[in-house]
Amino acid sequence: MIEVRKKDKETTESLMRRFSRKIQQSGVLVRARRTRFRNDEKSKTEKRTEALYKVKIRKEIDKLKKLGKFDDEALRNIKRKME
Incomplete structure (x- = not known):
């Protein structure tokens, strides 16, 4: 799970930018998109x-x-x- 805490005197925009960068680097978003419409094989x-x-x-x-x-x-x- 990605966790980002606001630093002293950090703007909300830079916090969001840092969070977005962490999400992209971790690959969480890519995995979620890949499995979003996945259909399991039928028996x-x-x-x-x-x-x-x-x-x-x-x-x-x-x-x-x-x-x-x-x-x-x-x-x-x-x-x-x-x-």
Whole structure:
């Protein structure tokens, strides 16, 4: 953890500048930005479950398209029904 204390007769601007420099030199900001949007790998089970869900949705959509009943509302209903 970075800690910066105000010195005697030091302005707030110079304190902030010193703090910013310490943050950059320590690499804390770089690490935080790197891990900010990091997604963990999905497990095999999660991948399979997701794939099965997509297959079910695709089958339902194809069935409705053949019947001529597919639209945006139907898609929402399918997804709601599959959950």
